[in-house]
Amino acid sequence: xxxxxxxxxxxxxxxxxxxxxxxxxxxxxxxxxxxxxxxxxxxxxxxxxxxxxxxxxxxxxxxxxxxxxxxxxxxxxxxxxxxxxxxxxxxxxxxxxxxxxxxxxxxx
Amino acid sequence: xxxxxxxxxxxxxxxxxxxxxxxxxxxxxxxxxxxxxxxxxxxxxxxxxxxxxxxxxxxxxxxxxxxxxxxxxxxxxxxxxxxxxxxxxxxxxxxxxxxxxxxxxxxxxxxxxxxxxxxxxxxxxxxxxxxxxxxxxxxxxxxxxxxxxxxxxxxxxxxxxxxxxxxxxxxxxxxxxxxxxxxxxxxxxxxxxxxxxxxxxxxxxxxxxxxxxxxxxxxxxxxxxxxxxxxxxxxxxxxxxxxxxxxxxxxxxxxxxxxxxxxxxxxxxxxxxxxxxxxxxxxxxxxxxxxxxxxxxxxxxxxxxxxxxxxxxxxxxxx
Numbered sequence: 182x183x184x185x186x187x188x189x190x191x192x193x194x195x196x197x198x199x200x201x202x203x204x205x206x207x208x209x210x211x212x213x214x215x216x217x218x219x220x221x222x223x224x225x226x227x228x229x230x231x232x233x234x235x236x237x238x239x240x241x242x243x244x245x246x247x248x249x250x251x252x253x254x255x256x257x258x259x260x261x262x263x264x265x266x267x268x269x270x271x272x273x274x275x276x277x278x279x280x281x282x283x284x285x286x287x288x289x
Numbered sequence: 290x291x292x293x294x295x296x297x298x299x300x301x302x303x304x305x306x307x308x309x310x311x312x313x314x315x316x317x318x319x320x321x322x323x324x325x326x327x328x329x330x331x332x333x334x335x336x337x338x339x340x341x342x343x344x345x346x347x348x349x350x351x352x353x354x355x356x357x358x359x360x361x362x363x364x365x366x367x368x369x370x371x372x373x374x375x376x377x378x379x380x381x382x383x384x385x386x387x388x389x390x391x392x393x394x395x396x397x398x399x400x401x402x403x404x405x406x407x408x409x410x411x412x413x414x415x416x417x418x419x420x421x422x423x424x425x426x427x428x429x430x431x432x433x434x435x436x437x438x439x440x441x442x443x444x445x446x447x448x449x450x451x452x453x454x455x456x457x458x459x460x461x462x463x464x465x466x467x468x469x470x471x472x473x474x475x476x477x478x479x480x481x482x483x484x485x486x487x488x489x490x491x492x493x494x495x496x497x498x499x500x501x502x503x504x505x506x507x508x509x510x511x512x513x514x515x516x517x518x519x520x521x522x523x524x525x526x527x528x529x530x531x532x533x534x535x536x537x538x539x540x541x542x543x544x545x546x547x548x549x550x551x552x553x554x555x556x557x558x559x560x561x562x563x564x565x566x567x568x569x570x571x572x573x574x575x576x577x578x579x580x581x582x583x584x585x586x587x588x589x590x591x592x593x594x595x596x597x598x599x600x601x602x603x604x605x606x607x608x
Contacts, residue, residue, distance in 0.1 A: 214437045215338035215356035219326040242440070253511070255441040255532075256428040258328075273428030274328030 182221075182239075185228040189238040191247040197238060199266035204288050205236045209252075209259045211243050216275035217258045223278045234289055264288050293403040294320045296599055297390055298371075299378050300410030300542075302335025303585045304575025306362040306371075307592030308408045308599075313369035315600050320402065321366070321373045322392065328433055330414035330542060331377045334359035336576070337585060341436040341462065346585050355436075358585070383407070383549040386570040406570050406599040409546070409558065410592060413539035413576040413583075418450065422506030423535075430512025431533045435459040438532075439466045447532035448473050448515055450503055456536035457485040463534065464494040471528060473498045475520055498528065506533055541577045555580055564595040572598050 182188075189197055189207065198205045208224055210217035228237040242249045242257060252261055252268060262270040262285045269288050272281060296312045298305050301323035312319040323333040332338050340355035349358075367373065374392070382389030382400060388407045389400030415433055417423060423431055432438040435449075439462060447467045449460040452474040460470045472489070477499040479486055489495050498517075505516040507527070515528040541557045543550075551559045551567035558566055558578040566573050574595035575588040 211437075211440070213341070213354075214434075215334070215340070216326065216328045216332065216434065216437060218356055218360075219332055219334070219338065223326060253429070255430055255511070256432055256434075256438045258437075259428060271428075274433070275326035275332060277325035277327065 183225045183228045185232055186224065186237045186239060189240040189245070189248070191245045194240065194245070194248045195266075197236075198263050201236055201263070201266075203234060203236050204262055204264045204269075204285075205238050206285065207238045207240055207261050207263060209240050209242050209249060209254045209257050209261070211241060211257055214257050220258055220275045220281075223281065226278065227282065231289070235285075262288055291389070291400045291403045293387060294318070294405070295603060296320070296406050296408065296596075297322065297388075297402055297404035298408040298410060299390070300324065300335070300412055300575065300577070301333045301363065301373070302337065302359070302410065302412045302575055303362065303589040304412070304577075304592035304595070305335075305408070305410035306359070306366045307589040308410060308574060308596040309366035309371035309592075310362070310369060311593050311596030312408075312600060313366055313371040315596070317600060317603070319371050319408075320404075321371055322378050322390070323363075323373050323375055324377050324411075325375055328437075333373075333375060334363070335412045336415075339434045339436060340458075343585060362589075378411075378545060381407075381545055381549060383546075383568045383571055388571065406572070406603050408564075408592075408595045408599055409550075409566070409571065409573040409577055410575045410588075410595070411542040411577045413541045415535070416538050416540055418503055418535055418537065420503055420505050422508065423533075426506050426508055426512050426533075429510060430508065430531055431506055431535075433535065435462050435534050435536075438534075439463050442467050442532045444468050445531045446471070446529060447534065448503075448528055448530045449534045449536060450474075451536035451538070452476065452479045452481060453536070453538065454481045454485050457481045457489045459534050459536050460495050461485075461488055461492060464492055467494065467532070470495050471498050471530065472496070473501050473503060473515070473517065473528065475502050476500065501526075501528075503533075539576070539583070541580070543577060553580070564591060564598045570599075570602060572602075
């Protein structure tokens with residue numbers, strides 16, 4: 182995994198996401214989810230390209246149910262874009278890179 | 290300038306990747322346009338990316354996970370030189386070989402690739418119900434992927450709509466999580482295979498709701514129930530569930546081919562003499578041309594046939 186991507190957990194979520202100077206795109210994922218595997222490389226690319234403008238975070242839902250429930254995630258992959266600690270955009274399901282960037286572009 | 294290839298394969302399910310494996314081993318340097326990430330239709334790896342245990346693919350006595358099988362097939366094709374492009378075809382020009390293949394802007398003057406032979410393996414996509422509430426609540430209780438989302442329905446009551454093998458597979462899988470799985474079916478009998486029917490009927494967590502058609506998905510921010518109508522009596526009722534999984538069948542991904550190839554009435558590509566289509570030099574394999582068997586192993590088999598058919602066709606025309 183790219184070193185530009187931060188691994189989030191119930192314990193560290195607030196400190197990373199609420200305190201971030203740049204928007205954070207959080208990937209709610211699990212090991213057993215095929216579509217999550219499909220978007221992993223897309224997120225790696227975005228993390229490299231958007232360094233300094235956007236932080237990508239990954240949250241394993243199996244291990245971090247608190248945050249998963251807090252944001253009513255009921256389908257994975259779900260990507261939520263946080264700006265100033267607040268959820269601004271929500272993308273459900275695997276999407277192609279262009280589409281994904283387009284849907285979050287107004288917050289970048 | 291368009292890049293010219295001997296063989297271009299559109300699609301990367303078992304059919305596309307088997308065609309890639311065979312044509313790579315035949316030194317034809319195939320290019321695979323594998324699709325792009327999606328949870329409904331065009332995802333690389335095809336429909337098996339949305340499944341868990343595949344128990345009927347030969348060679349795996351303990352079963353294999355769908356995504357694992359597809360990752361292995363991709364690696365095997367790559368090992369022999371098949372090249373993958375993570376994108377989808379937006380336009381074909383099938384008027385004559387070399388055929389034009391566009392990725393990205395379909396209005397671009399020049400195609401992205403020219404292909405002497407073309408193998409279409411774009412598969413099929415899941416149908417949705419098309420009822421009010423379904424789109425709006427997708428990801429909030431409505432799901433297209435039981436294996437991805439079953440986890441979120443622990444100890445709850447959910448519904449699966451459909452009557453075929455895939456509906457029963459989903460229902461059985463979801464019993465691992467849910468307290469009750471209601472299988473909602475329009476008719477009073479299933480078209481699923483005997484073994485799946487026996488398993489489902491023997492499972493006390495699955496309840497059958499016959500002759501019922503879902504007319505709306507209810508709920509404001511999350512699914513709270515389904516509105517249904519009895520297809521015999523016309524009586525309306527509500528089914529109290531917090532999750533809905535739809536498995537009512539498939540339609541082929543032939544949209545970009547319309548008008549250029551002979552399709553059957555239901556949209557699947559017509560093939561004859563193996564994997565030939567109505568256009569010489571264009572071959573089709575897998576679910577995009579199969580509305581009957583629709584298995585991973587038959588798809589892989591037809592992918593192999595398409596690669597051999599394409600190879601011999603190229604040889605015969607001396608290219």
